[in-house]
Amino acid sequence: MLVDLIQNTLDGLTIGAAYALLALGFTLIFGVLRRINLSYGPAIMLGCYAATWFHVQFQAGLLALAAITLAATVLAGAYVERLCFAPHRDRSAIAAMVASFAIWMQLEELATLVLPNHLYAFPALYEGGPLGFGPFTLRADALVMLAVTAVACIALQRLLYRSRFGLAVRAVIDQPVAARLVGINLPWVFVRVFALASAIGAMAGYLIVASAEQVTPMLGMWSTLKGMLAMMLGGLGSLPGAIVGGLALGLIEAHSQWFFGPQVRDLTAYFLLFLLLALRPSGLWTTTRSVS
């Protein structure tokens, strides 16, 4: 019983790491641009599809595929930013969001046109079997996922707290109007933040499909949903909250799936989110944050 509990916790933390990365990217866009990007997951999916295409055509190696995923996702992200978010900067959030939904449809159709099947094999991160230590098993790609997430978080932290760009980003998150008044070039910050968010998302997507060894068009909506859920659980617009939310979501899912099955797993996550929003809209992590 205890063994199962700890095993589920390990599994939960593993998928939670992926969720944390997804949430980080999503939160960057939300915290800085104050917008929900419904094309976030689809851009990642397109990146993974581009890599899959290269794999199918040229049998490209893992590292090359990672680079392709990154490049394609950032490119797709830039397209989304220019078309859906830049024009609506000072205007309505709804229009930006619906535009991002429209581009979500576009990206999904584009992906299925290039690769029409519902399932494609993706090379595995690690060919060997799961590693065991004691009564627990941990897959090697899970370790890679956790390691990459940890490194990414540390790198992001250094970027945000030790660079001018990071200073500008934090300023825009806290006080967008004041940031503009002191001369920070907001549009340029937005562009770079978008690229950063896409890159982080690409990392998450690549790790997820390489661990699952398959890629489907469902990855698009799934990634957006998980990123959004994790961000909301941890506290809208808070980057440490995104990490907490992602890990928490992973843990909640792993444990509820074990006891009650996949439907209750999803039900629990959504119920918790609804409850949190109804009672404490600022999320698990943040203490007080202005809701605007």
Place this chain on the structure above:
Amino acid sequence: MDDYAIGVLTNIGLFSFLALSAYLLLIAGEMSFGQQAFFGVGAYSGGVLTAIYGLPLPLAALAAMLLGALAAFLVGLPTLRLRGLYFAMATLAAAEMARILFELYRFQREIDGELVGPDGTQGFRGIRWIFERGIEPEGYLALVWGLLLIALVFFVLVERSRLGATLRAIGQDPELARSCGISVERFKLGVAAAAGALAALGGVLFAHHNTYIEPRNFDIMLGVHSLAYALIGGLGTAVGPLLGVVLDIGALEGSRVFQGYRMIAFGGLVAVLLIFRPRGILDEKAVHWLKARFS
């Protein structure tokens, strides 16, 4: 009229109920990702009432609308103080919960030697009330559009009345509305319930048109689509959401030019359109201009 045209027009009509439901909430200032849940509530309850309990469709539709309103009220009450993206997230969570509950819902009875009723992820077959009475597709099309037109008349009447002005005031600036003595919370709940009932009506009609529904019908895609149609068509008039539905399902789907590229075309069109008209084609300004021109 050939089968194809009837099919397309019926689908446009059915989707319009959903789009109008999202529109109603939008003009009251709230963005809902969850209207598809009430569409599903209407579909399942209407289907169960006619297929298992043999209730006539009009009665089942009324009951379904009441259930839809109730469900919307249950979602609206805890989320009353939420605004903007928080409210949107909450409706998304609620709608997904509803969809999962549909997946877990099993209720079958043996009727005439056959098991009839919702069977979780296997779906709900045998909603044949319309079919069994020999109502032809043309007749059903007339029914759907007849009800839709009644709904539209309702909307137009409300728009011209004090109620309509109140709702738009709440949508534009709730603080100002509150300072004028308007009970924003009460109106929002009322709007939520009305929108839920409207979506549920669409759901009953959808279920009986298809004779087969499953939980997957009522996922986020449906909800976001309805929101998009409402916004693209325009928030200035109730005809706006219909325009949005017609543009996608009617024009783009109907034309063979975009075979296989419909989403790419529609998606691009929507994104570009919103740059120039962020409140849709028939936005408030356009409607005022039209009214001034033709009165």
Place this chain on the structure above:
Amino acid sequence: MAKSALFLICCLYSGFAFSQRAGATLQCTATKTDFIYDCVIKLSKGGEPLSGAQITVGADMPSMPMAHNVKPVKAKPGAKPGEYQAKLDLDMLGEWAVKLRLAGPVKDQLILLYHFDEKGARPVTRAGKPLRK
């Protein structure tokens, strides 16, 4: 008491129209054109093949209802009794709910769930069980 009366009325109503439902299976192969399939429908009733029916074939996608408008086609009688042929023009791969509207000796409406890929169509199974007609 009221419940059993209601139940009886339901039976009468359904019995009125038909006592036995028709059944069908679908066999589709992809053609050279993308998303167009040559389909053979095998219709039966009470175990016997059913010929002489006029079938109109339509389709909708469960994951995106009302959004796809597949042109309904009238099936032509096939080689063997109870077999019919139709050319189905879909616009995407994936799971489709094929709707068969029967006129003629039997009036009925059947929904068949099939997964269409680049080769053809196979019946959808959920949780390992094939879906009933």
